Amino acid sequence: MGLKKKINLTVNDKEYEIEIDIRQSLSEVLRSKLHLTGVKQGCHVGECGACTVLIDGVPTTSCIYLAVWADGKKIKTIEGVGKNGKLSNVQKAFIDEGAVQCGFCTPGLVLTTTALVDSGKDYTDEEIKREISGHLCRCTGYNKIFKATKKALSQRNK
Structure with missing residues (x-):
């Protein structure tokens, strides 16, 4: 048909x-x-x-x-986020900040954070919170996710 x-x-x-x-x-x-x-x-x-x-x-x-x-x-x-079997800086930031628990929401959050990092823009705390607000997480609490996103953004030029 x-x-x-x-x-x-x-x-x-x-x-x-x-x-x-x-x-x-x-x-x-x-x-x-x-x-x-x-x-x-x-x-x-x-x-x-x-x-x-x-x-x-x-x-x-x-x-x-x-x-x-x-x-x-x-x-x-x-x-497709990591390269050659190595974690991206965003993935590392999520691990370092304890923003990964059950892992169900993590792929979407990592991709959203990757887009923020790749944009080259600077974000205020409120803008970061707004950008990740479309993701629901029941395990980690959003503070760790917010910290991981901030860390990834601060490391983008290193």
């Missing part, structure tokens, strides 16, 4: 051409077709932030982003 479509996308610097159901979310495709299970599925309505990925560098909740919209886009998941 007319519900299938081939799309081309770049995920973690690797190019893919895949056939998808046009009704599938990007998170479903990343998890089921590309086996990138670091993309967590929490609320399925774009409120928890667990499924956040970077689409052309912008943090996006992939559970409410249709996969067909990703045609021609560059996507980064948590699997």
